[in-house]
Amino acid sequence: MRGSTIKGHLDMLVLAVLAAGPLHGYAVIEELRARSGDSFDLPEGTIYPVLHRLEREGLLASVWSEAVGRPRRTYTVTRAGRKALAEQRRAWQAFSDAVGRVLGGAPWPATI
Amino acid sequence: MRGSTIKGHLDMLVLAVLAAGPLHGYAVIEELRARSGDSFDLPEGTIYPVLHRLEREGLLASVWSEAVGRPRRTYTVTRAGRKALAEQRRAWQAFSDAVGRVLGGAPWPATI
DNA sequence: CCTTGAACCCTAGCGAGCCTAGGCCTAGCC
DNA sequence: GGCTAGGCCTAGGCTCGCTAGGGTTCAAGG
Numbered sequence: 001m002r003g004s005t006i007k008g009h010l011d012m013l014v015l016a017v018l019a020a021g022p023l024h025g026y027a028v029i030e031e032l033r034a035r036s037g038d039s040f041d042l043p044e045g046t047i048y049p050v051l052h053r054l055e056r057e058g059l060l061a062s063v064w065s066e067a068v069g070r071p072r073r074t075y076t077v078t079r080a081g082r083k084a085l086a087e088q089r090r091a092w093q094a095f096s097d098a099v100g101r102v103l104g105g106a107p108w109p110a111t112i
Numbered sequence: 113m114r115g116s117t118i119k120g121h122l123d124m125l126v127l128a129v130l131a132a133g134p135l136h137g138y139a140v141i142e143e144l145r146a147r148s149g150d151s152f153d154l155p156e157g158t159i160y161p162v163l164h165r166l167e168r169e170g171l172l173a174s175v176w177s178e179a180v181g182r183p184r185r186t187y188t189v190t191r192a193g194r195k196a197l198a199e200q201r202r203a204w205q206a207f208s209d210a211v212g213r214v215l216g217g218a219p220w221p222a223t224i
Numbered sequence: 225c226c227t228t229g230a231a232c233c234c235t236a237g238c239g240a241g242c243c244t245a246g247g248c249c250t251a252g253c254c
Numbered sequence: 255g256g257c258t259a260g261g262c263c264t265a266g267g268c269t270c271g272c273t274a275g276g277g278t279t280c281a282a283g284g
Contacts, residue, residue: 007119039210098151
C-alpha cells in the first residue's frame with residue numbers, strides 16, 4: 001500500500017486502533033500493519049506527526065512512561081476522539097459506498 | 113464529499129465512468145455526481161487536469177467535436193486505460209478490505 | 225439590447241498531508 | 255566495538271485536489 005492511497009483516511013485508522021486500547025507510537029505502526037494484514041506498512045515519519053496533530057486537536061491524550069530506561073509516549077483516545085472516530089466511520093462508509101456505485105456503474109444505489 | 117477524501121482514487125473514478133462509454137469533460141463531472149448519488153461533486157479545476165494527465169499517460173484518447181458552435185473534447189479509454197483501471201480496481205478492493213479490517217478490529221480477515 | 229446563467233473549455237498556484245531522509249537514545253547480542 | 259531492534263523526533267519535498275481566475279457560445283428574461 002504505497003503511494004498514499006490512504007490519503008485523508010489516516011486519522012480514522014489511527015483513531016480506530018487506539019480506540020481498542022492505549023498504545024505508544026511505535027506500537028500503533030505495528031498494530032496497523034498487523035490488523036491490515038501487512039497492507040498498511042507506514043513509516044514513522046508518517047505516524048508521529050499524525051499523533052501530534054491529533055493530540056493538538058484534542059482527539060488524543062498522551063502520557064510519558066518509563067519502560068526500562070526507554071521513554072515511551074502512550075496515547076489514549078479522548079471523548080472528543082471517539083466522537084470524531086464515529087463521524088469519520090460514517091464518512092468512510094459514505095465514501096466507500098459512493099465509490100462502489102461509481103465502479104458498479106449504477107446511477108442509483110441498488111439497496112434503498 | 114469535500115476535503116479530498118478522494119485523494120489517490122480519482123484516476124480510477126474517472127476511468128470507470130469513461131469505461132462505460134466516451135464522454136466529454138463536463139459530462140464526466142455530471143456522470144460522477146449522478147452515479148455517486150451527489151457524493152462526488154467535483155469542480156472543473158479538478159477534472160480537466162486529470163483528463164489531460166491521463167491522456168498524456170496514454171490511458172485516455174480524445175477527439176474534438178463541434179456541437180452547435182461549441183467545441184467539445186470527447187475522451188475514450190484506451191486499451192492501456194482499461195488495463196490500468198482493472199489494476200486500480202484491485203488496489204481499491206485491497207485498500208477497502210484493509211480499512212475494513214482495521215475498523216473491524218480483527219487482526220486477520222474474518223473471511224478466508 | 226443587455227444581463228444572467230448554463231454549458232463547455234482551460235491553467236497558475238495554493239495548501240493539506242504523506243513520505244523521505246535525516247537525527248537522537250538505550251538495550252542486547254556477537 | 256559494532257550492529258540491530260525498539261523507541262522517539264522533525265524539516266522539507268512532492269503529489270494532487272481545489273481555488274480562483276480566464277475564455278467562449280447559446281438561451282432566457284427583463
